[in-house]
Amino acid sequence: MKIKPDNTKNLIERGLKTTFIGIIASFVLAAIKIFTGIVGNSYALLADGIESLTDIFTSSVVLTGLYFAAKPADEDHPYGHGKAEPFAGVAVAFGIFIAAMIIVIQSVYEIITPHHAPAPFTLIVLILVIITKETLFRYVIKVGLTVNSIAVKSDAWHHRSDAITSAAAFIGISIALLGGGGYESADDFAALFASVIIIINAYRIFKPAFYELLDTAPPHQTIQKVKEIAGKVENVMGIDKCFVRKMGVEYFVDIHVLVDANLPVFKGHEIAHQVKDQLMKEHSNISDVLVHIEPYL
Numbered sequence: 001m002k003i004k005p006d007n008t009k010n011l012i013e014r015g016l017k018t019t020f021i022g023i024i025a026s027f028v029l030a031a032i033k034i035f036t037g038i039v040g041n042s043y044a045l046l047a048d049g050i051e052s053l054t055d056i057f058t059s060s061v062v063l064t065g066l067y068f069a070a071k072p073a074d075e076d077h078p079y080g081h082g083k084a085e086p087f088a089g090v091a092v093a094f095g096i097f098i099a100a101m102i103i104v105i106q107s108v109y110e111i112i113t114p115h116h117a118p119a120p121f122t123l124i125v126l127i128l129v130i131i132t133k134e135t136l137f138r139y140v141i142k143v144g145l146t147v148n149s150i151a152v153k154s155d156a157w158h159h160r161s162d163a164i165t166s167a168a169a170f171i172g173i174s175i176a177l178l179g180g181g182g183y184e185s186a187d188d189f190a191a192l193f194a195s196v197i198i199i200i201n202a203y204r205i206f207k208p209a210f211y212e213l214l215d216t217a218p219p220h221q222t223i224q225k226v227k228e229i230a231g232k233v234e235n236v237m238g239i240d241k242c243f244v245r246k247m248g249v250e251y252f253v254d255i256h257v258l259v260d261a262n263l264p265v266f267k268g269h270e271i272a273h274q275v276k277d278q279l280m281k282e283h284s285n286i287s288d289v290l291v292h293i294e295p296y297l
Contacts (some may be wrong), residue, residue: 026055042118082248089209168194261295
């Protein structure tokens, strides 16, 4: 059975479409937040707009990563270009971290610099932003989980980070407006708090993407499912070894199956093909399987 390029292509195309929608939404929201932040005298909202600008950058990185991951295997890349996908996830994590550090530095500056309280109308904008970004997060994370893409899931969490910074800004501005004199910097403290949440999310994105680049084994249940499928094939008497590596949205399997030591070579070869065919049939993300036949003694 041949590698399934059509399935991989469809999964990546879904990721590309979702990421493109995120870029458009982030661009519109960034423009609204930066303009409102300047006019409404709210650094928290301005910082939120800057964070949305990084959404555009990181989503573009994801888009590029998915584009390269979609390229078929060639002589120089026999396993395909799937590693471009987790690499994009790592780049997104670094982008989020840098954006958070910029917000930290500017928040501290705003806290020690006297300024007027934000305008009340900034709260209306923030409510709309929070709803939009949280909705976008739920849409993108659903697609990311469906296609099993680190990059797309990373992009989703970036939208959640944006919703968090907006929520923090809303709380901070509300405190500044209700508290009156002496509370003008409440939205700056809110931006500072939000940056900590953003850094935590950056780590959450970085860890699985980095592990995938290192060819860390997938979750135990994934390997166990592969063993169970192979073990049900007729004449397979057991599983000796099973290695699974993830390449973008695809899995490559190297499995050692035990068969009757007295079987002829032809029969062992036939069983190997049956194992491969069954795995690729029942697990749509498996693109290729290398089956080793071992004698059961």
